[in-house]
Amino acid sequence: MKKLTLLLFLIIICQNSYSQKLLTSWSQQNIENYTREMYDEAQKLTTSELLLKNTKDNSWSSVFLTLNASINNYKEDTDYLKELAKQITNIEETKLKGTSRLIIWDRIISGDIIFEGKGLIIYNDLFKVGGRANQILQNLTNKNFGYVNINTTNEELENLKNKWLDFLTNKTIEEFKPTEYPNAKIPEISSLTAVEALVVSLQANATKDAITKNCLKNVYNLDEMPKEKGSSASYCNPDTYTFAYLRILFGYEEINETKDAKWWLNFWTTNQDKLVWNNDLGIYEVSE
Incomplete structure (x- = not known):
């Protein structure tokens, strides 16, 4: 191949x-x-x-x-x-x-x-x-x-x-210019559509649970997620990535377990129309 x-x-x-x-x-x-x-x-x-x-x-x-x-x-x-x-x-x-x-x-x-x-x-x-x-x-x-x-x-x-x-008939056509996000840590996830998708993906889903269980079994030979913090097996759960992405997008440096899937859904529902990109910091902020 x-x-x-x-x-x-x-x-x-x-x-x-x-x-x-x-x-x-x-x-x-x-x-x-x-x-x-x-x-x-x-x-x-x-x-x-x-x-x-x-x-x-x-x-x-x-x-x-x-x-x-x-x-x-x-x-x-x-x-x-x-x-x-x-x-x-x-x-x-x-x-x-x-x-x-x-x-x-x-x-x-x-x-x-x-x-x-x-x-x-x-x-x-x-x-x-x-x-x-x-x-x-x-x-x-x-x-x-x-x-x-x-x-x-x-x-x-x-x-x-x-x-x-x-x-295709040799006429000059102006190309589309995608929105840019200055100083974004991960530009690929920085659109508001991506933010919404990340929040939605955190919500309970049986297929996501099955993906996590299959990874634990196939990669680590485990039947359930280890309870100790920092285990590499935690990356079998897509939410581990998603929470990290959202912290980066909003400038939250510390892990805060109170900001769970429900918290993020409520945050998005309440603030989605007030989010603005801070060009200097490369994060989203809620406008007043």
Whole structure:
């Protein structure tokens, strides 16, 4: 799988500024149901077959295969890129399976993805055909004219499609500039959407509990979380990462166990419209 690993590395390096980012750690080995045989078959697909596949992909592994095959084989195929651009207005949605360590903040908020504390952050909504098409175009061209997210309107999708089509006919199009967070300790988690997703992810969830138990058993051969503080096994629980991220975002240097999941949910509900970014300190503060 050396070719796969190298390709993923190149994608991340080229696109790290806007299309996708790593949070703590991720590799293609984290993708569920992703095999060499699947990879080889995807490389044989024609552009017509990939376009159809993009409309039907129903798992993170199948989405990644479409992206992978597009980059390997059709990066310079302008006709293919134009057809992808036309798919941006396709609002059909699929509940993706096998999303372990895939991070799409809106989908964590909606409950479609479980946040595991680390993984690959994608800014397009891969649950939508248009979001997948936009992701492929961004990876193929190193250009960003905006994202397709869970709330993107039909008018915005039409405008985004037209920007891609204009660009692909050699017109000069101004690129989208994502919001910056000066002095952020971890820029990848610094948007308000990410903050909300982190708070939501702290709430009780049976799937998250199962992830924790499986990690304890498979990595540490434990049936339950150790009671002693500071055990490395605590990182089997995604909440360990999440509490740390929230402390960083709000400048809380000390661990305060009273700031539990319920506290953070109440804090977010009460203050979400009053949060402002302090450019000097690189943290969120509640405005008066």
